[in-house]
Every structure is written in structure tokens, then in C-alpha cells.
Amino acid sequence: MKSSQDEGAATPAKARRQLLAGAIAALALSMAPVTAASAATAPMSEADTACLGCHSIEGLEKTLDNGEKLPLHVAGEGFAASVHGVFGCASCHAAIDPARHPAAASSIASIRQFSIERAGACQMCHSDALDQYGGSLHSARVREGHPLAPVCTGCHGAHAVSPRTAYETCVGCHAADLDAHGDWLPNAALHQEVVSCAACHAPDAARMIDLRLYDGAASKWVVEEEGAPLFGQLAQAADTNGDGLDANELRNLLQEVNRGAARPRTLRGRVELRTDVEAHRLAEKSRAIRACDNCHQYGAEPFRNVTVSVTGPDGRPVRYPAHKDVLGSALAVQSLPEFYAIGGTRSRILDALLVLVLLGGAGVPIGHMTLKWLFRKYRARRARSGGGNDAR
Numbered sequence: 001m002k003s004s005q006d007e008g009a010a011t012p013a014k015a016r017r018q019l020l021a022g023a024i025a026a027l028a029l030s031m032a033p034v035t036a037a038s039a040a041t042a043p044m045s046e047a048d049t050a051c052l053g054c055h056s057i058e059g060l061e062k063t064l065d066n067g068e069k070l071p072l073h074v075a076g077e078g079f080a081a082s083v084h085g086v087f088g089c090a091s092c093h094a095a096i097d098p099a100r101h102p103a104a105a106s107s108i109a110s111i112r113q114f115s116i117e118r119a120g121a122c123q124m125c126h127s128d129a130l131d132q133y134g135g136s137l138h139s140a141r142v143r144e145g146h147p148l149a150p151v152c153t154g155c156h157g158a159h160a161v162s163p164r165t166a167y168e169t170c171v172g173c174h175a176a177d178l179d180a181h182g183d184w185l186p187n188a189a190l191h192q193e194v195v196s197c198a199a200c201h202a203p204d205a206a207r208m209i210d211l212r213l214y215d216g217a218a219s220k221w222v223v224e225e226e227g228a229p230l231f232g233q234l235a236q237a238a239d240t241n242g243d244g245l246d247a248n249e250l251r252n253l254l255q256e257v258n259r260g261a262a263r264p265r266t267l268r269g270r271v272e273l274r275t276d277v278e279a280h281r282l283a284e285k286s287r288a289i290r291a292c293d294n295c296h297q298y299g300a301e302p303f304r305n306v307t308v309s310v311t312g313p314d315g316r317p318v319r320y321p322a323h324k325d326v327l328g329s330a331l332a333v334q335s336l337p338e339f340y341a342i343g344g345t346r347s348r349i350l351d352a353l354l355v356l357v358l359l360g361g362a363g364v365p366i367g368h369m370t371l372k373w374l375f376r377k378y379r380a381r382r383a384r385s386g387g388g389n390d391a392r
């Protein structure tokens, strides 16, 4: 039961990406063998260079039916470096016939209408994202005619699409809404740092705890360097029986990761979605998760699936599945000093701490300090008793 669930968290996105990339490579080959071969080796194909011959000109614009001016400049470097660079302009602009363009000018009603219509190009390869997005609050606003509600490109852009966290994706439009969370959520900034926006705003999605490498001394998430994809290998090596990391294997992994490291890396828990595509199922705010016991309760839903990860060179987390009981083990208290999602992880003692915090009410800073103090005592006691419930 455990292994199918645990592994489910880490692999489908990658597998799907490979499938998708494979399908597209096949598609490209069947359509235009020559272009496909050169696109794989050359930084930019001839066809794309031709498009950019005109569209890299700054200030080029088109006057639309309603008088708006649509800027036509596309940044070539941004596109080449994007996740879609290898697929070429035609993968989304198949309707443009180089032999007749731009002479056969199309009529476009407005920038907004163009945006909504062109975003349809994404669905060819990402129908799963579209299915989820279709039921979202933003999609509902678009249908109601809200002029600013995002379609695919509102959140991802069109030509420089690259991996970003939910936080980075949302703040561009919602920076002003973040503080309001503090009205009901203690230390809202900390929650927003370690709980994906979508983990609360996509209430129907499945969540998990992702333990990510953290540099406590520098207060930064560790980013794996390009050309040294070691984390995945180390995790695989540490997972001796191949069923996901148990508490001992996790400790061994941390030892390996820290071998020769200038500063010790620890793990810090994040609440993330099990599959990124579910980040598109954003619900009305009245349905967003706010009850503390969704996370701060023993055995809460997110804590049933655990992964260990590092932020990869491109910003995507490199994840490896772990057993859910690594969170409850005493070992975790040593390897996870940064993480104490009160109640969700370890024991009844910590649940009691949450009650304390809640009773603190407006005096949350006091509650929080008490919590840190109590927790230090708890940790010291655990260390002395030498392992407690980590019997295996």
C-alpha cells in the first residue's frame, strides 16, 4: 500500500513529461524530418530565425480593430531558453504560413480577445492542465468577461515559459492580497513560504509533505548545481531496498549529502501538491483551506505522502519518495530541525503545543516563543532517551 502511494508522488510528472516529449518528437519527425533533426542540435532552427528576423525588431506593432496596438516584439533568447525553445515557433503558430505572412493580415478584435484565443494553442499538448483549469475560479471569471482574469499565458507567459513555483506565479497579480491572510493565520509569511498557494487554494487536490534541502546558516533553499545531478543518485543509493527512503536511509542520505559540504544542509518541510497539474484546480476563496487541523493534526492528509527533494538547477524540484513515518521518527527530530508543523508530524505533545498557540490568540508572538522553547525541551528529552518510538 505504502510504496505505490509513496512513489506515486514523485514519478508521474516526470514520466508524463518524458511521454509528452517523446510524443512531440515523434510528431515533429513525422511532419518535418529535416527541421526536427537540426532543431535538436542547433540552438535555433532556420524557420525560427526567419520569424525572429522581423519579430526581434523592437517597436514593431499591429493596430487592432478596436484601435489598440499589439506589440509584436518577441525576445529570441528568452524563447530559446524556455521549455518550448526546442519545439519552435510553429508548434504554437502552425496557422501562420511563412509564404503568405504577414501579407495575409488577420483581423484581431482586441488584445484581450487575441490572448484568450491564442492560449488555445497550449491545449494541444497540455490538455490535462486545461481540463483542471476549466473548473477553476479564474476560468469562471474569464467566461464572465472579467478583463484581467488569467488564461494560461496570464500565469505562464507565452514565449519565455519556464518552471516557477506557485508563489512566484501568483504574486505578480496578488501581492496586495498576501497580507490579508495575517488576519486569521499566524505568521502568514512563513506559511506562504512553506505552503504552496495551491495547497490551500486547490482544496480538492491531493497534498504531500516535501522535505527539501535547506541551508539553515544562510536561510536559503539549497539549489543543485548544473552538471552535478547527484541528489537523485545519492537518494537511489541510500534507498537500499528500493521502496522509498525509511528513517535510517534518510539519515544516511543526509550524511552523504553533507559529506564535504561547507555548511550542514538540513531538511525543511513544505506542503505541496502531489501533482503540479492539480495546481490548476483553484477554487473560489470561500472554499480555500483555512482550518488549522488540515495540517496541524496528527495524521493529517498532507502527512500521508512524503518526498525528499532538492531544488534542481532549473528551479524544478528533484524528488525522491520516502516513507511517511520518517516524519514521526525520533531521527526526524535530529534531521529536521527546521520543521515542526505542529501536530501534523510527531506526537500528542506537539498537538498540545498547537492548542497553546491557538489559546495565545492575538498574543501569537508569545505563543510562538513558548512553542520554540517547549520544542527545544522536547528535542533535548528525545535526544537523551535515545530514539523513543523509532524502534525499527
Ligand code: HEC
Residues within 6 Å of the ligand: 047, 050, 051, 052, 053, 054, 055, 061, 062, 063, 072, 089, 090, 093, 096, 098, 101, 102, 105, 106
Ligand atoms: C517579413 C517580416 C515577418 C516575418 C518573417 C514574420 N512576421 Fe509575423 N508579423 C509581421 C508583421 C508586419 C505583422 C503584423 C501584420 C499586420 O499588421 O497585420 C506580423 C504579425 C504576426 C503575429 C500577430 C498575429 C497576426 O496574425 O497578425 C504573429 C503571431 C506572428 N506575426 C508570428 C510570426 C511567426 C510565427 C513567424 C515565422 C513563421 C513570423 N511571424 C514571421 C512580420 C513578419
Ligand code: HEC
Residues within 6 Å of the ligand: 048, 051, 052, 055, 070, 071, 072, 073, 074, 076, 079, 084, 087, 088, 089, 090, 091, 092, 093, 114, 115, 116, 118, 119, 121, 153, 158, 159
Ligand atoms: C508555447 C507556444 C508558443 C510558441 C512556441 C511561440 N508562441 Fe508566439 N504566441 C503564443 C501565444 C499564446 C501568443 C499570444 C500571447 C498573448 O496573450 O498576448 C503569442 C503571440 C505571438 C505574437 C504576437 C505578439 C505577442 O507577443 O502577443 C508574435 C509576434 C509571436 N507570438 C511570435 C512568435 C515567434 C516568432 C515564435 C518563435 C520564436 C513564437 N511566437 C513561439 C504562443 C507561442
Ligand code: HEC
Residues within 6 Å of the ligand: 017, 020, 021, 024, 083, 084, 087, 091, 092, 119, 121, 122, 123, 124, 125, 126, 152, 153, 156, 157, 158, 161, 162, 163, 164, 316
Ligand atoms: C508542441 C507541444 C506544446 C505546446 C503547444 C505547449 N507546450 Fe508547454 N510543454 C511542452 C513540453 C514537451 C514540456 C516539457 C518540457 C521539459 O520538460 O523540458 C512543456 C512544459 C511546459 C511547462 C512546464 C514547466 C515546468 O514547470 O515543468 C509549462 C508551464 C508549459 N509547458 C506551459 C505551456 C503553455 C502556457 C503553453 C501555451 C502558450 C504551452 N505550454 C504549449 C509542450 C508543449
Ligand code: HEC
Residues within 6 Å of the ligand: 013, 122, 123, 126, 129, 130, 131, 133, 138, 150, 151, 152, 153, 154, 155, 156, 164, 165, 166, 167, 169, 196, 198, 275, 276, 277, 279, 280, 282
Ligand atoms: C492561475 C495561474 C495559472 C493558470 C491560469 C495556468 N497555470 Fe499552469 N501552472 C500554474 C502553477 C502554480 C503550476 C505549478 C507550479 C508549481 O507548483 O511548481 C502550473 C504548472 C503547469 C504545468 C507543469 C505541470 C506539470 O504537470 O508538469 C503546465 C504544463 C501548465 N501549468 C500548463 C498550463 C496550461 C496549458 C494552462 C491553461 C489551460 C495553464 N497552465 C494555466 C499556474 C497556472
Ligand code: HEC
Residues within 6 Å of the ligand: 137, 138, 141, 146, 148, 149, 150, 154, 155, 166, 169, 170, 171, 172, 173, 174, 197, 198, 201, 282, 283, 284, 285, 286
Ligand atoms: C494575471 C493575473 C493573475 C494571476 C497570475 C493569478 N490571479 Fe488570481 N485572480 C486574478 C483576477 C483578475 C481575479 C478576480 C478578481 C475579482 O474577482 O475581483 C483573481 C481572483 C483570485 C482569487 C479570489 C477568488 C474569489 O473567490 O474571489 C483567488 C483565491 C486567487 N485569484 C488565487 C490565485 C492563485 C492561488 C494564483 C496563483 C496560482 C493566482 N490567483 C494567479 C488574477 C490573477
Ligand code: HEC
Residues within 6 Å of the ligand: 166, 167, 170, 171, 174, 177, 178, 180, 181, 185, 191, 192, 195, 196, 197, 198, 199, 200, 201, 285, 286, 288, 289, 290
Ligand atoms: C494556509 C492556507 C493558505 C495559503 C498557504 C494561502 N492562502 Fe490565500 N487564502 C486562504 C483562505 C482561507 C482565504 C479566504 C480568506 C477569507 O475569505 O477571508 C484566502 C484568500 C486569498 C485571496 C482572496 C483575497 C480577497 O480578499 O479576496 C487571494 C487572492 C489569495 N488568497 C491568494 C493567495 C496566494 C497568492 C497565496 C500564495 C502566496 C496564498 N493565497 C496562500 C488560504 C491560504
Ligand code: HEC
Residues within 6 Å of the ligand: 184, 185, 186, 187, 190, 191, 194, 195, 199, 200, 268, 269, 270, 271, 289, 290, 291, 292, 293, 294, 295, 296, 338, 339, 340, 341, 342, 357, 358, 368
Ligand atoms: C496547509 C497546511 C497548513 C494550514 C492549513 C495551517 N498551517 Fe500552520 N504551519 C504549516 C506548516 C507546514 C508549518 C511549519 C513551518 C516551518 O516550520 O517551516 C506551520 C507553522 C505554524 C506555526 C509556527 C509558526 C512560527 O512562527 O514558527 C503556527 C503558530 C501555525 N502554523 C499555526 C497555524 C494556525 C493557527 C492555523 C489555522 C488558522 C494554521 N497554522 C494553518 C502548515 C499549515
